[in-house]
Amino acid sequence: MAHSAPSCPGCDAPDLAFAAHDYGHCQTDALSRAEALVAARGLRMTPVRRRVLEILLETHRAMGAYDVLGRLAAEGFGAQPPVAYRALDFLEEQGLAHRIRRLNAFTACMHPGEAHAPAFLICRSCDAVAEAPARSVRTALDVAAGQVGFTVEGSNIEALGQCPDCRGRAA
Amino acid sequence: MAHSAPSCPGCDAPDLAFAAHDYGHCQTDALSRAEALVAARGLRMTPVRRRVLEILLETHRAMGAYDVLGRLAAEGFGAQPPVAYRALDFLEEQGLAHRIRRLNAFTACMHPGEAHAPAFLICRSCDAVAEAPARSVRTALDVAAGQVGFTVEGSNIEALGQCPDCRGRAA
DNA sequence: TCCTTGATGTTACACTATAACATTCGGCTT
DNA sequence: AAGCCGAATGTTATAGTGTAACATCAAGGA
Numbered sequence: 001m002a003h004s005a006p007s008c009p010g011c012d013a014p015d016l017a018f019a020a021h022d023y024g025h026c027q028t029d030a031l032s033r034a035e036a037l038v039a040a041r042g043l044r045m046t047p048v049r050r051r052v053l054e055i056l057l058e059t060h061r062a063m064g065a066y067d068v069l070g071r072l073a074a075e076g077f078g079a080q081p082p083v084a085y086r087a088l089d090f091l092e093e094q095g096l097a098h099r100i101r102r103l104n105a106f107t108a109c110m111h112p113g114e115a116h117a118p119a120f121l122i123c124r125s126c127d128a129v130a131e132a133p134a135r136s137v138r139t140a141l142d143v144a145a146g147q148v149g150f151t152v153e154g155s156n157i158e159a160l161g162q163c164p165d166c167r168g169r170a171a
Numbered sequence: 172m173a174h175s176a177p178s179c180p181g182c183d184a185p186d187l188a189f190a191a192h193d194y195g196h197c198q199t200d201a202l203s204r205a206e207a208l209v210a211a212r213g214l215r216m217t218p219v220r221r222r223v224l225e226i227l228l229e230t231h232r233a234m235g236a237y238d239v240l241g242r243l244a245a246e247g248f249g250a251q252p253p254v255a256y257r258a259l260d261f262l263e264e265q266g267l268a269h270r271i272r273r274l275n276a277f278t279a280c281m282h283p284g285e286a287h288a289p290a291f292l293i294c295r296s297c298d299a300v301a302e303a304p305a306r307s308v309r310t311a312l313d314v315a316a317g318q319v320g321f322t323v324e325g326s327n328i329e330a331l332g333q334c335p336d337c338r339g340r341a342a
Numbered sequence: 343t344c345c346t347t348g349a350t351g352t353t354a355c356a357c358t359a360t361a362a363c364a365t366t367c368g369g370c371t372t
Numbered sequence: 373a374a375g376c377c378g379a380a381t382g383t384t385a386t387a388g389t390g391t392a393a394c395a396t397c398a399a400g401g402a
Contacts, residue, residue, distance in 0.1 A: 044368090046380065065358070078382045085359065086381080101272040102327060104358060104389095119312055121321045132315045140308040141290055141330055148303055149335030150292045156273060158327050159312055164320030215399095217349065236389070249351045256390065257350080275358095275389065344402085351396070358389065366381070372374085 027057040030112055034096045037113050043094070048077055052087040053108060056097055062105035062122075062129045100129060102158045107131070119157040125166035198228040201283060205267045208284045214265070219248055223258040224279060227268055233276035233293075233300045271300060273329045278302070290328040296337035 034053055038045045055071050056063060065084045073079035088106050091097035096112050099105075100120055107120075110131050119134035137157055145152045205224055209216045226242050227234060236255045244250035259277050262268035267283050270276075271291055278291070281302050290305035308328055316323045 044380080048381075080383060081359065082361090083382070090380095101329075119315060121316050121319065121323075123321075124324070130319060130321070132319055132321070134312070134315050137308060137311040137315055137328075140311040141305070141328065144290060144303045144305050144308055145292050145330055145332065148292065148301060149338075150294075150301070150303070150330070151332045151338055152292075152330040153295070153332040155330045156327070157312065157329075158272075159316055159321070159323040160326070161316065161322045161324040167320075167322055215349080219350075251352060252390065253392090254351070346401085347399085349396100349398080352394085354392085354394105356389100356391075358387100360387070361385085362383100363385105364381100364383070367379085369377090369379100371376075 026060075026110065027054065030057055030108060030110065033112050034094075037096070038094060041094070048072065048083065049087045049090055051075065051077070052084070053091055053096055056091075056106060056108035060107075060129065061127055062100045062103045062107040064103075064105045068106070098131070099156075100158060101156055102160065103129075117155055117157070119159065121163070122158060122160050123163035123166055124160055125162055125169075128163055130163070198225065201228055201279060201281065204283050205265075208267070209265060212265070219243065219254065220258045220261055222246065222248070223255070224262055224267055227262075227277060227279035231278075231300065232298055233271045233274045233278045235274075235276045239277070269302070270327075271329060272327055273331065274300075288326055288328070290330065292334070293329060293331050294334035294337055295331055296333055299334055301334070 031053060035045050051072065052068055055068055065088055068088065069081060069084035072083060077083060088097060092099055096109050097106050098109055098118060100107055102122060107129050117134060117138040118131045119137050121130045121132050134157060138155060141155055142152050202224060206216050222243065223239055226239055236259055240252060240255035243254060248254060259268060263270055267280050268277050269280055269289060271278055273293060278300050288305060288309035290303045290308050292301045292303050305328055309326060312326055313323050
């Protein structure tokens with residue numbers, strides 16, 4: 001699936017990836033796209049799964065599984081770890097959420113349905129996480145791996161550094 | 172520091188990254204280079220640190236902190252987690268070991284002293300981990316991040332897939 | 343010698359994640 | 373409507389990963 005319909009100008013515009021903007025756009029749009037995608041695959045977007053995705057969509061940060069679980073429990077869902085982990089695993093398998101391994105945390109995917117091997121930019125000052133277009137990065141990785149005969153099936157590419165806002169503020 | 176002296180033909184040759192070869196070369200050479208590097212920085216390569224590096228160098232795989240700890244404990248070193256984690260953290264800070272976040276594990280660096288932002292190739296069949304030259308990958312990441320105003324200070328780039336051997340055997 | 347610094351060792355605990363099993367729900371067949 | 377089946381949820385319990393805090397010890401300098 002091509003990148004035909006940006007889900008949110010604020011989220012997608014490169015120069016606004018870290019800028020403050022109305023998250024409502026991202027949230028409602030990504031959610032409806034996720035619903036359609038899951039339905040098209042003959043799977044079920046259950047209440048827990050939907051709620052977890054909504055929670056992740058509330059911020060452009062990464063949330064730990066136990067943070068998500070806390071929210072779920074407070075809302076009457078199950079209060080045990082598997083409840084959160086199963087929903088998160090489902091969302092990740094469906095490409096609706098990503099795991100940020102550096103943080104042991106999860107973040108909503110900003111481009112559901114589009115084939116992409118994202119790179120994540122993690123700000124060490126404000127903990128914001130942005131999903132950067134990384135086709136070139138992934139390509140370079142495939143090439144480097146190919147040179148040693150390795151076939152890449154999946155990747156995690158994460159960068160730790162400083163976002164524009166924090167760099168401006170703190171030098 | 173430039174990549175002037177490959178530490179081991181078997182380890183460094185791209186087409187042998189995953190091939191069986193005499194680990195003795197890698198181990199003794201990497202170890203002596205590590206010693207020199209640490210000394211040059213005015214730091215101390217203590218017995219625990221040296222032993223942990225040796226243990227990591229025994230294989231071209233990633234080891235969990237608790238696996239390392241088990242070895243240490245069996246040899247008379249402290250038996251509590253911080254003993255292993257402190258040595259591993261030291262080695263990582265000095266660029267003598269790398270953390271493979273996908274596996275919650277650690278692996279010895281094959282190019283100590285050389286500036287590098289490595290990519291790791293993790294075989295899902297045999298669990299071997301190879302450190303691929305990834306200057307181009309890191310450059311692509313820097314560029315992609317730069318486009319959204321993000322300054323990359325550190326990265327983890329990991330690929331999951333199949334090594335040449337396993338692909339040959341299993342199709 | 344005394345003192346400071348850094349390294350090691352310990353206890354104790356926090357955080358992350360999964361195995362295994364019971365229960366419930368939705369859809370389908372009869 | 374009754375019964376069945378597979379998927380999803382909920383639970384208990386436990387495994388695995390990582391760190392805070394403090395005590396002890398060794399090395400080097402004042």
